[in-house]
Amino acid sequence: MTMNKNTLLDIYNKLYKFFGPQHWWPGDTPLEIIVGAILTQNTAWTNVEKAIANLKQVRLLSSPAKIKRSGRKALARLIRPAGYYNVKSARIKNFIDFLDSGYGLSLKRLGRRETAKLRSELMSVNGIGPETCDSILLYAFKKPVFVVDAYTKRIFSRHGIFSESLSYDKVQEIFMRSLPSDERLYNEYHALIVRLGKELCRKKPDCGNCPLKEHLNHLKTDSYNNII
DNA sequence: GACCAGGCACATC
Protein backbone atom coordinates (compact mmCIF):
# COMPACT_ATOMS: atom_id res chain seq x y z
CA MET A 1 0.00 0.00 0.00
CA THR A 2 1.50 3.30 -1.11
CA MET A 3 0.84 5.22 2.02
CA ASN A 4 2.67 6.79 4.86
CA LYS A 5 1.19 8.29 7.97
CA ASN A 6 0.71 11.69 6.43
CA THR A 7 -0.99 10.74 3.20
CA LEU A 8 -4.49 10.67 4.61
CA LEU A 9 -4.02 13.89 6.55
CA ASP A 10 -2.52 15.44 3.44
CA ILE A 11 -5.56 14.52 1.41
CA TYR A 12 -7.85 15.86 4.11
CA ASN A 13 -6.09 19.20 4.06
CA LYS A 14 -6.38 19.43 0.29
CA LEU A 15 -10.07 18.67 0.38
CA TYR A 16 -10.70 21.14 3.18
CA LYS A 17 -8.78 23.86 1.41
CA PHE A 18 -10.70 23.24 -1.79
CA PHE A 19 -14.25 22.83 -0.48
CA GLY A 20 -14.21 24.44 2.98
CA PRO A 21 -16.26 23.21 5.94
CA GLN A 22 -19.33 21.14 5.12
CA HIS A 23 -21.34 21.62 8.33
CA TRP A 24 -22.48 18.02 8.68
CA TRP A 25 -24.76 16.25 9.54
CA PRO A 26 -27.49 18.07 7.58
CA GLY A 27 -30.01 17.59 10.42
CA ASP A 28 -30.73 19.32 13.69
CA THR A 29 -31.35 16.76 16.42
CA PRO A 30 -29.89 13.34 17.23
CA LEU A 31 -33.24 11.73 16.39
CA GLU A 32 -33.38 13.43 13.01
CA ILE A 33 -29.81 12.35 12.31
CA ILE A 34 -30.51 8.74 13.20
CA VAL A 35 -33.66 8.58 11.07
CA GLY A 36 -31.82 10.32 8.23
CA ALA A 37 -28.98 7.81 8.45
CA ILE A 38 -31.42 4.96 7.90
CA LEU A 39 -33.33 6.77 5.17
CA THR A 40 -30.22 7.56 3.15
CA GLN A 41 -29.19 3.92 2.76
CA ASN A 42 -28.42 3.49 -0.94
CA THR A 43 -30.52 6.56 -1.68
CA ALA A 44 -29.87 10.10 -2.91
CA TRP A 45 -30.06 12.70 -0.14
CA THR A 46 -32.51 14.86 -2.12
CA ASN A 47 -35.05 12.05 -1.78
CA VAL A 48 -34.36 11.75 1.95
CA GLU A 49 -35.05 15.46 2.38
CA LYS A 50 -38.58 15.04 1.08
CA ALA A 51 -39.20 12.18 3.48
CA ILE A 52 -37.79 14.13 6.44
CA ALA A 53 -40.00 17.10 5.52
CA ASN A 54 -43.05 14.82 5.64
CA LEU A 55 -42.03 13.48 9.04
CA LYS A 56 -41.47 16.97 10.39
CA GLN A 57 -44.83 18.16 9.10
CA VAL A 58 -46.63 15.72 11.38
CA ARG A 59 -44.08 16.26 14.18
CA LEU A 60 -42.95 12.67 14.15
CA LEU A 61 -39.35 13.73 14.73
CA SER A 62 -40.15 15.61 17.93
CA SER A 63 -39.48 12.54 20.07
CA PRO A 64 -38.83 8.80 19.84
CA ALA A 65 -42.17 8.25 21.59
CA LYS A 66 -44.03 9.83 18.68
CA ILE A 67 -42.48 7.31 16.30
CA LYS A 68 -43.21 4.54 18.76
CA ARG A 69 -46.89 5.46 18.72
CA SER A 70 -47.20 5.72 14.95
CA GLY A 71 -48.02 2.67 12.85
CA ARG A 72 -45.45 1.04 10.60
CA LYS A 73 -47.74 1.55 7.60
CA ALA A 74 -48.31 5.23 8.33
CA LEU A 75 -44.58 5.69 8.73
CA ALA A 76 -44.00 3.96 5.41
CA ARG A 77 -46.38 6.33 3.62
CA LEU A 78 -44.57 9.36 5.00
CA ILE A 79 -41.11 8.20 3.99
CA ARG A 80 -42.19 7.01 0.55
CA PRO A 81 -40.02 9.52 -1.39
CA ALA A 82 -36.89 8.00 0.15
CA GLY A 83 -37.52 4.65 -1.52
CA TYR A 84 -37.44 1.15 0.05
CA TYR A 85 -40.15 2.52 2.31
CA ASN A 86 -41.35 -0.85 3.62
CA VAL A 87 -37.85 -1.92 4.55
CA LYS A 88 -36.88 1.43 6.00
CA SER A 89 -40.03 1.96 8.05
CA ALA A 90 -39.39 -1.44 9.66
CA ARG A 91 -35.76 -0.48 10.33
CA ILE A 92 -36.73 2.79 12.00
CA LYS A 93 -39.22 0.85 14.12
CA ASN A 94 -36.53 -1.68 15.00
CA PHE A 95 -34.29 1.08 16.28
CA ILE A 96 -37.09 2.66 18.34
CA ASP A 97 -37.98 -0.73 19.84
CA PHE A 98 -34.34 -1.22 20.78
CA LEU A 99 -34.24 2.25 22.34
CA ASP A 100 -37.45 1.52 24.22
CA SER A 101 -36.48 -1.85 25.61
CA GLY A 102 -32.99 -0.98 26.81
CA TYR A 103 -33.04 2.78 27.40
CA GLY A 104 -36.58 3.90 28.12
CA LEU A 105 -36.69 5.74 24.78
CA SER A 106 -33.91 8.06 25.98
CA LEU A 107 -31.31 8.98 23.37
CA LYS A 108 -29.33 10.75 26.05
CA ARG A 109 -29.01 7.57 28.07
CA LEU A 110 -28.06 5.60 24.97
CA GLY A 111 -25.42 8.15 24.05
CA ARG A 112 -23.75 7.87 27.42
CA ARG A 113 -22.71 4.30 26.79
CA GLU A 114 -19.11 3.55 26.05
CA THR A 115 -18.37 3.72 22.33
CA ALA A 116 -17.40 0.08 21.73
CA LYS A 117 -20.45 -1.27 23.56
CA LEU A 118 -22.71 1.27 21.89
CA ARG A 119 -21.39 0.19 18.52
CA SER A 120 -21.95 -3.51 19.05
CA GLU A 121 -25.46 -2.91 20.43
CA LEU A 122 -26.43 -0.71 17.49
CA MET A 123 -24.99 -3.24 15.07
CA SER A 124 -27.28 -5.88 16.53
CA VAL A 125 -30.38 -3.94 15.48
CA ASN A 126 -31.76 -5.39 12.26
CA GLY A 127 -31.30 -2.77 9.56
CA ILE A 128 -28.34 -1.01 11.12
CA GLY A 129 -25.14 -2.07 9.38
CA PRO A 130 -21.62 -0.67 9.74
CA GLU A 131 -22.07 2.59 7.86
CA THR A 132 -25.42 3.51 9.38
CA CYS A 133 -24.08 2.57 12.80
CA ASP A 134 -20.94 4.65 12.49
CA SER A 135 -22.88 7.60 11.06
CA ILE A 136 -25.07 7.49 14.16
CA LEU A 137 -22.05 7.23 16.46
CA LEU A 138 -20.20 10.08 14.81
CA TYR A 139 -22.93 12.50 13.84
CA ALA A 140 -25.66 11.90 16.43
CA PHE A 141 -23.50 11.00 19.42
CA LYS A 142 -20.25 12.80 18.55
CA LYS A 143 -18.07 9.73 19.06
CA PRO A 144 -14.67 9.69 17.31
CA VAL A 145 -15.52 6.95 14.80
CA PHE A 146 -14.57 7.15 11.13
CA VAL A 147 -17.40 6.54 8.66
CA VAL A 148 -16.59 4.52 5.53
CA ASP A 149 -18.88 4.55 2.53
CA ALA A 150 -18.93 3.64 -1.13
CA TYR A 151 -17.26 6.95 -2.09
CA THR A 152 -14.43 6.35 0.37
CA LYS A 153 -13.59 3.00 -1.15
CA ARG A 154 -13.99 4.14 -4.75
CA ILE A 155 -12.06 7.38 -4.48
CA PHE A 156 -9.15 6.10 -2.43
CA SER A 157 -8.77 2.94 -4.45
CA ARG A 158 -8.81 4.88 -7.71
CA HIS A 159 -6.09 7.06 -6.24
CA GLY A 160 -4.03 4.02 -5.45
CA ILE A 161 -4.16 4.40 -1.68
CA PHE A 162 -5.72 1.01 -0.99
CA SER A 163 -7.65 -1.71 -2.75
CA GLU A 164 -11.36 -1.34 -3.33
CA SER A 165 -11.90 -4.90 -2.18
CA LEU A 166 -10.85 -4.24 1.41
CA SER A 167 -13.53 -4.84 4.00
CA TYR A 168 -15.36 -2.03 5.76
CA ASP A 169 -13.55 -2.73 9.01
CA LYS A 170 -10.16 -2.80 7.35
CA VAL A 171 -10.66 0.55 5.61
CA GLN A 172 -11.92 2.07 8.82
CA GLU A 173 -8.89 0.76 10.65
CA ILE A 174 -6.55 2.34 8.09
CA PHE A 175 -8.11 5.75 8.60
CA MET A 176 -8.35 5.52 12.36
CA ARG A 177 -4.77 4.30 12.79
CA SER A 178 -3.41 6.99 10.47
CA LEU A 179 -5.35 9.92 11.89
CA PRO A 180 -5.68 11.37 15.39
CA SER A 181 -8.80 10.25 17.23
CA ASP A 182 -10.72 13.46 16.66
CA GLU A 183 -14.46 13.57 16.26
CA ARG A 184 -14.43 16.90 14.43
CA LEU A 185 -11.77 15.71 12.00
CA TYR A 186 -13.73 12.52 11.23
CA ASN A 187 -16.90 14.53 10.84
CA GLU A 188 -15.39 16.89 8.30
CA TYR A 189 -13.35 14.28 6.46
CA HIS A 190 -16.27 12.00 5.67
CA ALA A 191 -18.40 14.98 4.63
CA LEU A 192 -15.63 16.18 2.30
CA ILE A 193 -15.29 12.74 0.72
CA VAL A 194 -19.00 12.70 -0.04
CA ARG A 195 -18.79 16.23 -1.44
CA LEU A 196 -15.93 15.25 -3.74
CA GLY A 197 -17.69 12.10 -4.89
CA LYS A 198 -20.96 13.85 -5.63
CA GLU A 199 -19.76 17.09 -7.03
CA LEU A 200 -16.66 16.35 -9.04
CA CYS A 201 -16.26 12.63 -9.65
CA ARG A 202 -19.83 12.26 -10.80
CA LYS A 203 -20.51 15.53 -12.54
CA LYS A 204 -17.11 16.19 -14.09
CA PRO A 205 -15.39 12.84 -14.31
CA ASP A 206 -12.39 14.19 -16.19
CA CYS A 207 -10.61 14.84 -12.89
CA GLY A 208 -9.27 18.12 -14.27
CA ASN A 209 -10.52 20.11 -11.31
CA CYS A 210 -9.94 17.48 -8.70
CA PRO A 211 -8.03 18.81 -5.69
CA LEU A 212 -6.41 15.37 -5.46
CA LYS A 213 -5.21 15.16 -9.03
CA GLU A 214 -1.56 14.93 -7.97
CA HIS A 215 -2.46 11.74 -6.19
CA LEU A 216 -3.96 10.22 -9.30
CA ASN A 217 -2.02 7.26 -10.54
CA HIS A 218 -4.82 5.91 -12.64
CA LEU A 219 -6.21 7.47 -15.81
CA LYS A 220 -6.79 7.54 -18.63
CA THR A 221 -10.31 6.23 -18.42
CA ASP A 222 -13.43 6.99 -20.34
CA SER A 223 -16.44 6.11 -18.29
CA TYR A 224 -17.99 7.15 -15.04
CA ASN A 225 -17.57 3.71 -13.58
CA ASN A 226 -13.90 3.67 -14.33
CA ILE A 227 -13.26 7.02 -12.78
CA ILE A 228 -14.69 7.00 -9.31
C1' DG B 1 -35.33 4.06 -20.93
C1' DA B 2 -31.02 3.06 -18.57
C1' DC B 3 -28.27 4.13 -14.81
C1' DC B 4 -27.35 5.80 -10.33
C1' DA B 5 -27.77 7.00 -5.18
C1' DG B 6 -24.07 8.65 1.75
C1' DG B 7 -26.77 -0.02 2.52
C1' DC B 8 -28.44 -3.98 4.51
C1' DA B 9 -30.22 -8.69 5.22
C1' DC B 10 -30.59 -13.02 3.60
C1' DA B 11 -29.71 -17.12 0.65
C1' DT B 12 -26.38 -19.90 -1.45
C1' DC B 13 -22.00 -21.90 -2.74
Added chain:
DNA sequence: GATGTGCATGGT
Protein backbone atom coordinates in the same frame (compact mmCIF):
# COMPACT_ATOMS: atom_id res chain seq x y z
C1' DG C 1 -15.43 -15.31 3.07
C1' DA C 2 -17.17 -14.17 -1.55
C1' DT C 3 -21.05 -13.44 -4.58
C1' DG C 4 -26.01 -12.63 -5.93
C1' DT C 5 -30.65 -10.70 -5.09
C1' DG C 6 -34.62 -7.87 -3.36
C1' DC C 7 -35.87 -3.59 -1.75
C1' DA C 8 -38.14 1.65 -4.68
C1' DT C 9 -38.05 6.49 -5.34
C1' DG C 10 -36.56 10.58 -8.02
C1' DG C 11 -32.75 12.93 -10.73
C1' DT C 12 -29.57 12.93 -14.93
